[in-house]
Amino acid sequence: MRVLAAGDNFVGPDLLETAVRSQVDAPEVGRLKLPWPVEPFGPVGGVEEASGTEQQVIEAAEGAEVCVTQMAPFTERVFDAVPSLQLVAVSRGGPVNVDLAAATRAGVSVTYAPGRNAAAAAEYAVGMILAAMRRIPDSDSELKRGEWRGDFYAYPEAGIELEGSTVGLVGYGAIGSRVARVLRAFGAEVLVADPYTDPDKLRADGVEPVGLEEMLPRCSVVSLHARLTPETKHLLDADRLALLPEGAVLVNTARGGLLDYRPLSGLLRDGKLGALALDVYDEEPPPPDWPLHGAPNLITTPHLAGATRQTAHRAAEIVAAEVGRYARGEPAAHLANPDVLGSET
Structure with missing residues (x-):
């Protein structure tokens, strides 16, 4: 069996190859290293969130029966050029870098790795x-500049506690359910808006199922954990953001497209939003003229929520297990x- 390990700078080709060899006897393994995350992912040949080029994959996958990857673009062009392919195992929560319709027409099975991060x-x-x-970031950066911001202890500037707060979660999958457990341990009341989760399960987990419009006005904190689909695009738009109470905290570590970013700068500057924490964006990386640059009470990180070494190993193990099942x-x-x-x- 010839296998292509199309890794990157997070889930490397070496991790993928080692994991595959633990599942399959003496495979022939080729390697391809893609530039993500040193270079941002983006659309390639009609698929989203991919790294590298179609030609790179076509050349590296010649004669391969199986490919294990995280970010390689598998498009109609790639499937047409590599007729030997039978399995593409993607080490992500969803195979957004694969044209599933083209894969199906080519007779190629595509697997993914739910829960890996x-x-x-x-x-x-x-x-x-x-x-x-x-x-925390504001006080850290001020002290590093030599400013002792004792006024942050003054009542108007002081923060709020999780204990006793009402936190709303949009989405209750593998990530949202874990967040809920931690928040409840802190003593927070947790509301969940997720039409795809059984309300009885939510109640059994100690959280309250609610509709999104009902949830937003009740929450001092809202955190997004839904998948991005055509249905959830701009799920929190200007009208729904306006339902949040004055001073609410909004966190998005899921997908940038869930949130309409256009109103956010004004909401922060007016104090309608007390704080905004973002790990994902409508455009990655944000452009130099991004309206949120310089906005107050803003925390930004470069799409790092899933970036742990354990995630990389787990991702490689999940796709390798699929190769083992195939073999x-x-x-x-x-x-x-x-x-x-x-x-x-």
Whole structure:
């Protein structure tokens, strides 16, 4: 079996190869190293959030039966040029770098890795919530400039506690459910807006199921954890942002497209938003003329929520396990294009 390990600077080709060799006897493994995250991902040949070029993948995948990757673009052009492919295993929560329709037409199974960064992203989201509520980055940067901001202890500038606060979570998947458990341990009341989760399960977990419009006015903190789909694009638009109470904290560590970024600068400058913490953006990286540059009470990080070494190892192990199942003739655990099972190809 020839396998292409198309890694990058996070889930490297070496990690992928080692993981595959632990599952399959004596595979022939080729390597390709893509530039992400040193260079941002972007659309490539009709797929989203990919790294590298179609030609790089075509050349590296020649004769490969299987590819394990995180960011390589698998487009119609790639599938047409590499007819030997049978499996593409993507080490991400969703295979957004793969044209699933083209893969299905080519008879290629595509798998993904749900939950691979759930612990990392949940921990990061809670850290962003605490940093925003207690103004940790502001006080740190001021002291590093030589300013002892004792006025941050004054009542008008003081932060708020999680204990006793009402926190709203938009989305209750692998990440949102972990965030909820941590917040409840802090003593927060947790509301969840997620129409795809059974309300009885939410209640059993000690959180309250609510509609989004009902949730927003009740929360001192809102954190986003939904997947980005056409349905959730700009889920928090200007009208819904206006429902937040004065001084609320908003955190987005999920996907930039969930949030309409246009009103945010004005909401921060007017004090309608007490703080905004962002790890994801409508355009990555934000351009030099980004309206939020210089806005008060803003915390920004460069899409790092899932960036832990454990995530990288876990991602490699999940895709390698799929290769092992394929080699043994077993069904895939996380098949993204089940229609391929009925493909004549």
